[in-house]
Amino acid sequence: MPPLATAVNDWFRSTARDLPWRRPEFTAWGTLVSEFMLQQTPVNRVIPHLEAWLERWPTPADLAAVPPGEAVRAWATLGYPRRALWLHQAAQQITERHGGIVPADVADLIALSGIGDYTSRAVAVFAYGERHPVVDTNTRRVIARAVHGRADAAPPAKRDLADMEALLPTDDAEARVFNAGMMELGALVCVARTPRCDACPIADLCAWRAAGYPEYDGPRTPVQKKFAGSDRQVRGLIMRELRAAHGAVTDAEIATLWTDEVQLARALTGLLADGLAVSTASGYVLP
Template sequence: MPNLAPALIEWYAANARELPWRQDGFSAWGVLVSEFMLQQTPVNRVIPHLQAWLERWPTPSALADEPAAEALTQWANLGYPRRALWLHRAAVEIRDRFGGQVPSDVDELLSLTGIGDYTARAVAVFAYGQREPVVDINTRRVIARAQHGRSQPGPASPRDLVEMDALLPDEPDDAAAFNAATMELGALICTARNPRCEACPIADQCQWLAAGRPDTGDTRRRQATYEGSDRQARGAVMRALRQAADNALPQASIVPDWPDADQRERAIATLLADGLVRARGDVLELPR
């Protein structure tokens, strides 16, 4: 098995982006919020929202003490608003079950609403310095190419954590740096399209490059187009409620000119089912 760590850690020390959650003293709560926001959202969109969020709610308890509607409104146009609702619920759980302190144990983190394998391990590693494998799509792409000679990773599986764990250095600080470095390499150099192999610090160990960069296919599920989708309709309903006085509107007046009436009704129905909005007679409102 190749030893990717020394070259990647050295490269990361010289090339890592300056991001808020990498600053010394950045809180575990800040790391947790950033990980929620970074799910399926580019870094440059997240940073201003993260800063505003932490200025308003610098601790989990500060958020937990306010209604969920405030979290959904503050979330603004980040998309996938269930993340805001889950983050609010996680904040309540942290306040009520963990004394307002973000837990450091992976199993305890996994017990919080909206937190899966990646987020739990990211908080344990980047906030608390534990030795755990952290695997995102960038990590999986680097491993697929460097170790397996594939142009793209397959669907996510528990095997990904096993493979990353085998690559981690023993020292927790080095392991944390290697986790971050692998993700950074995938984001900046080993990109899905047009990878810059000439700038890669592990090019001499990469099985995919050695094989001539073959196209081995991409079996990952494609995300549906946003324009014209139910997701766009849901976003329009949520935006109308965020902007309304008291976050409430008569149902008939919510995006009444939406071009597909059936899609509008479907969007409202799924938002109700997800708990992102609630009905009070013929009025829809954000949850309190």
């Protein structure tokens, strides 16, 4: 293997965190659920929700058999609840198209609801041992620094997969370890603001370090707006009310959740359009 892959794999094998989805007995369905939950949500928040979810719905067919509102309710405070609807839809598709077995083929995976380039390859690699490049934000940052000598990665693009493919070991098992190791390295050592170069297993191979840590001057990914006071916060308040209710939530009850009537109406309209809330004769309920 190339020196960079050897160093990353040796480091990962000796220091990898013990996470549920890395254990040998973990199922492909569990891997898929974990990847949905890990999108924009920290690991420590995901683990308890993941364990409860898989205890309740250990197979795609188990989830597909319940109304989508149950998935939304169980999603609780993970944020971006549309992921729960997409996961429920994916469970139905897996049950109907693939006999209840999560497919291993990237093309089949990417055809499921809510799954893109990253999740399809992550499931194929980590659940089935297939050889594909898996690229997340952490991986992109490590490649930008170690290979291209830049302080940060440019906004996501198709070339990211080609960059990772060029580094990927040819052996399937080593490629799987390398994919996980690069993500771990970016999450724990080569972090965005204060990289721990003294603890980095590829410090001697890093082009950014060799160049004297130049500042990044390229295009940047747009910064997400603050949560406080945003439509996301108002949507979250409405969703919390819907999840907690035993019946329909009335307009009068929703009106108490936020003082800005225009913003409140916009948030509710968005939830209805996204299928996260349903209007009934007596008020609003989960789908």
